[in-house]
Amino acid sequence: MKETFDHGQFVSLKELEEASKQKLKGVLSPSLLDLKQLKHLDLSCNNFGRIQVPEFIGSLGNLRYLNLSSSNFSGIIPPQLGNISELHTLCLGSFQDWRGENTRVMNMEWLSNLRLLRHLDMSNVDLSKAMDWFQVINTLPSLTELHLKSNHLMDVHPHAPSLNITSLLLLDLSENYFFDDSLVPRWIFSITSLVSLDLSYCDFKGLSPSISSHSFPLDSLHNLTSLLSLDLSSNQLTNIIPKSLGNFCNLRDIDLSSNNFQNISLASLLESFLECKSPHLESLLMYASGLSGIIPDSIGRLSLLKSLGLSYNQFTGSLPNSLGQLSKLEELDFSSNFLTGVVTETHFVKLVHLKNLIGSGNNLILRPRLANWIPPFQLERLYLNSGSLGPQFPSWLISQRDLIDLDISNADISSPIPESFWRSFPNLEYLDMSKNQMQGTLNLSGIPALEFLYLSSNRFGGKLPDIINGPILKVLDLSGNLFVGSVHHLLCSDGWKETVLLNLGNNSLTGVIPECWEKWPVLKYLNLENNNFSGRIPRTLGHACNIVKMNMGGNKLEGKLPASLMKLTYLEILELSGNELAGSIPSWVGIKLSSLEILNLRSNKFVGKIPRGVCYLTHIQILDLSNNKLMGDIPKCFNNFSILSGKETNIRFNNCSVPLVMKGHEYVYGTILNLVRLLDLSNNKLVGHIPSELTTLIKLQSLNLSGNLLTGRIPEKIGDLKEIESFDLSLNKLSGELPMSLSSLNALSSFNVSYNNLTGKIPSSTQHQSLNESCFVGNKLCGDPLSDPCSRVETPDTDHEDDGSHGVDWGLIISVVSGFIAGFWVILAPLIVSRSWRIAYFRFWSQLGYMVYDVRHKMFSR
Numbered sequence: 134m135k136e137t138f139d140h141g142q143f144v145s146l147k148e149l150e151e152a153s154k155q156k157l158k159g160v161l162s163p164s165l166l167d168l169k170q171l172k173h174l175d176l177s178c179n180n181f182g183r184i185q186v187p188e189f190i191g192s193l194g195n196l197r198y199l200n201l202s203s204s205n206f207s208g209i210i211p212p213q214l215g216n217i218s219e220l221h222t223l224c225l226g227s228f229q230d231w232r233g234e235n236t237r238v239m240n241m242e243w244l245s246n247l248r249l250l251r252h253l254d255m256s257n258v259d260l261s262k263a264m265d266w267f268q269v270i271n272t273l274p275s276l277t278e279l280h281l282k283s284n285h286l287m288d289v290h291p292h293a294p295s296l297n298i299t300s301l302l303l304l305d306l307s308e309n310y311f312f313d314d315s316l317v318p319r320w321i322f323s324i325t326s327l328v329s330l331d332l333s334y335c336d337f338k339g340l341s342p343s344i345s346s347h348s349f350p351l352d353s354l355h356n357l358t359s360l361l362s363l364d365l366s367s368n369q370l371t372n373i374i375p376k377s378l379g380n381f382c383n384l385r386d387i388d389l390s391s392n393n394f395q396n397i398s399l400a401s402l403l404e405s406f407l408e409c410k411s412p413h414l415e416s417l418l419m420y421a422s423g424l425s426g427i428i429p430d431s432i433g434r435l436s437l438l439k440s441l442g443l444s445y446n447q448f449t450g451s452l453p454n455s456l457g458q459l460s461k462l463e464e465l466d467f468s469s470n471f472l473t474g475v476v477t478e479t480h481f482v483k484l485v486h487l488k489n490l491i492g493s494g495n496n497l498i499l500r501p502r503l504a505n506w507i508p509p510f511q512l513e514r515l516y517l518n519s520g521s522l523g524p525q526f527p528s529w530l531i532s533q534r535d536l537i538d539l540d541i542s543n544a545d546i547s548s549p550i551p552e553s554f555w556r557s558f559p560n561l562e563y564l565d566m567s568k569n570q571m572q573g574t575l576n577l578s579g580i581p582a583l584e585f586l587y588l589s590s591n592r593f594g595g596k597l598p599d600i601i602n603g604p605i606l607k608v609l610d611l612s613g614n615l616f617v618g619s620v621h622h623l624l625c626s627d628g629w630k631e632t633v634l635l636n637l638g639n640n641s642l643t644g645v646i647p648e649c650w651e652k653w654p655v656l657k658y659l660n661l662e663n664n665n666f667s668g669r670i671p672r673t674l675g676h677a678c679n680i681v682k683m684n685m686g687g688n689k690l691e692g693k694l695p696a697s698l699m700k701l702t703y704l705e706i707l708e709l710s711g712n713e714l715a716g717s718i719p720s721w722v723g724i725k726l727s728s729l730e731i732l733n734l735r736s737n738k739f740v741g742k743i744p745r746g747v748c749y750l751t752h753i754q755i756l757d758l759s760n761n762k763l764m765g766d767i768p769k770c771f772n773n774f775s776i777l778s779g780k781e782t783n784i785r786f787n788n789c790s791v792p793l794v795m796k797g798h799e800y801v802y803g804t805i806l807n808l809v810r811l812l813d814l815s816n817n818k819l820v821g822h823i824p825s826e827l828t829t830l831i832k833l834q835s836l837n838l839s840g841n842l843l844t845g846r847i848p849e850k851i852g853d854l855k856e857i858e859s860f861d862l863s864l865n866k867l868s869g870e871l872p873m874s875l876s877s878l879n880a881l882s883s884f885n886v887s888y889n890n891l892t893g894k895i896p897s898s899t900q901h902q903s904l905n906e907s908c909f910v911g912n913k914l915c916g917d918p919l920s921d922p923c924s925r926v927e928t929p930d931t932d933h934e935d936d937g938s939h940g941v942d943w944g945l946i947i948s949v950v951s952g953f954i955a956g957f958w959v960i961l962a963p964l965i966v967s968r969s970w971r972i973a974y975f976r977f978w979s980q981l982g983y984m985v986y987d988v989r990h991k992m993f994s995r
């Protein structure tokens with residue numbers, strides 16, 4: 134494609150008129166002006182590289198139709214477009230730009246020239262500066278369709294003496310968070326011609342100041358009796374008046390999802406619709422609307438219903454049998470409620486058009502009475518996870534040959550899968566049968582379209598299957614099964630160019646991990662944990678340079694960390710614990726892998742010092758180097774850890790789990806992994822003092838330095854770690870007293886300083902006194918919870934370097950007393966033994982007394 138777009142690229146005028154979706158790029162040439170008679174210009178869905186809409190388009194005066202939407206324009210829309218006075222259709226909308234660089238309009242005055250305009254779409258155009266938007270729109274009397282979605286409209290209650298857009302049929306104001314008001318404007322209810330009204334995602338709470346807050350009486354819509362479609366989803370409405378719904382007998386689609394109608398029952402809503410002699414309702418969507426109670430039998434009387442969405446509410450009880458009478462129904466979603474009971478073929482008896490059945494997250498049992506039941510429908514999407522379909526595999530599934538998505542995970546199925554299952558779904562793209570106890574062998578050759586395969590936590594065994602879907606497979610999760618043998622034939626086959634996730638963890642796979650990772654160019658998530666792999670970490674892993682999370686823990690891997698891993702610059706989680714890796718921890722782990730948030734090298738054979746490069750891991754949230762043979766001191770630069778020091782918020786980890794030791798026990802953290810903040814350097818040979826810089830890691834929850842050779846005192850500011858829950862300094866050579874600041878650690882539930890050289894009183898706090906005595910043994914400590922009370926005079930530790938003790942210094946007392954006794958006898962002994970010494974001594978004191986008297990007498994006599 135040329136860098137400049139002009140009409141010469143197209144053979145005919147018709148091709149130019151329909152230039153949309155041609156992936157055009159570059160700049161628009163003014164040569165388009167040569168087409169004097171051009172009436173229809175569609176350049177939508179192209180990519181013009183964020184150029185501004187050219188001003189010369191405003192000179193195409195004969196245009197009736199102009200569509201520039203979704204073509205990656207930016208900047209100010211030129212007011213010259215207002216010169217195209219013959220326009221009937223103007224589409225300037227775009228996709229939402231995550232960079233906030235959408236096209237924008239400073240004022241709308243130019244639009245008032247387009248008096249013949251019928252269709253106007255300015256979706257995602259920034260109109261925050263166009264305070265005249267309503268006044269200008271109100272001057273377009275021919276307008277029938279108006280799309281102002283996500284325009285940052287600021288003034289929703291403009292002043293207008295009269296309403297001129299009385300021919301409007303469709304009004305879309307969705308995704309406008311009107312910061313100046315949260316009430317639906319009254320002028321909308323005067324457009325009696327409306328057949329479609331979309332006010333979704335506007336954060337509205339009510340109708341107007343005259344109506345009580347948080348209410349939206351649908352009585353206010355009584356003039357809009359022509360409405361066919363009403364969307365009020367994703368607002369903050371808490372109350373509606375169901376009886377008023379009886380006025381909308383023409384209504385086809387209503388969406389009240391994502392509000393909070395806690396005081397409204399579904400039964401009362403349905404009765405309002407059923408007041409119409411022949412209700413036309415085809416779509417009723419009430420997702421996440423705060424509804425509770427039962428799903429009433431009256432639902433079966435909405436005979437034209439095609440789509441029913443009731444998920445994410447608090448419905449209880451069983452599904453009504455009347456659902457089976459909705460013969461037009463195509464989509465049924467009652468997932469994520471509290472429904473119970475047995476679902477049989479009666480619930481589906483007339484659902485011949487059903488395409489999507491979504492019932493996950495309930496306590497329902499799907500158990501047809503007939504063993505050979507064949508449903509009347511052909512589903513495309515079936516989601517029944519977390520229900521009960523077992524223990525036998527539901528054979529009726531094999532009849533659903535049109536399936537595209539199938540999720541029956543966690544469904545209590547424990548029998549083998551029939552062989553015919555693997556040959557029944559030529560269109561299946563998504564398959565999730567994880568968290569069951571299914572058995573048998575896998576044969577994926579009969580599912581050629583498969584892109585997502587989740588079979589974790591079952592009892593599939595034998596060798597790994599051949600995967601012919603490699604070229605299109607995006608996710609392969611076979612973890613938590615009984616697979617054995619080598620992975621070479623799977624990993625080294627051709628065609629893994631689309632695979633993003635590979636999880637073979639928690640099986641019994643053996644052998645070396647092969648050197649063929651150049652075949653996995655887009656892989657992001659790799660999990661091979663808890664198998665029996667041996668040998669070295671493959672050097673070719675560096676070719677899979679998009680990996681974000683890598684877990685090879687719990688194997689028998691040996692050797693050094695290969696330098697090729699430094700190419701994995703996107704790596705956020707590196708889990709290699711429980712292997713036999715050796716050598717020093719290379720400095721590039723911190724310098725090159727600076728995006729790491731979790732680094733777990735626990736229980737290996739690493740030696741040498743902790744590299745200073747680790748201090749470049751500013752985003753680290755979990756650092757576990759425990760149970761190795763590391764030496765040297767603890768780096769002081771750990772205060773660079775931004776998340777642990779509270780300078781950044783913590784990260785959310787998805788689809789991963791990591792084994793960690795907290796409070797003396799090993800746990801596998803998965804769903805709450807993002808809440809864990811841990812530093813574990815225990816069971817090494819680290820020496821020196823505990824750096825005071827560790828006390829700046831105020832977001833730490835677990836700090837374990839036990840089993841080292843650390844000396845000196847515990848830092849006085851250790852009490853700054855207000856969120857610490859688990860703190861272990863046992864089995865070191867620490868000395869001095871426990872800092873008084875420890876008493877302020879109110880979150881502390883696990884504390885151990887046993888087997889050090891600590892002395893003095895244990896600081897008083899509820900946390901410390903509730904601990905077991907074993908947490909303090911092997912020291913010279915006293916006070917609760919120990920049975921040894923502290924006496925008034927305590928012998929301090931004289932070996933510490935900075936003696937700030939307030940105890941009694943017996944050495945000083947002995948020295949003073951000895952000096953006094955020696956001085957006493959040096960002076961008095963001659964007086965007792967020698968008479969001449971006594972006479973001289975008393976004569977001296979007598980003469981000194983007369984001298985003092987004489988001086989005082991002369992001073993006062995003046």
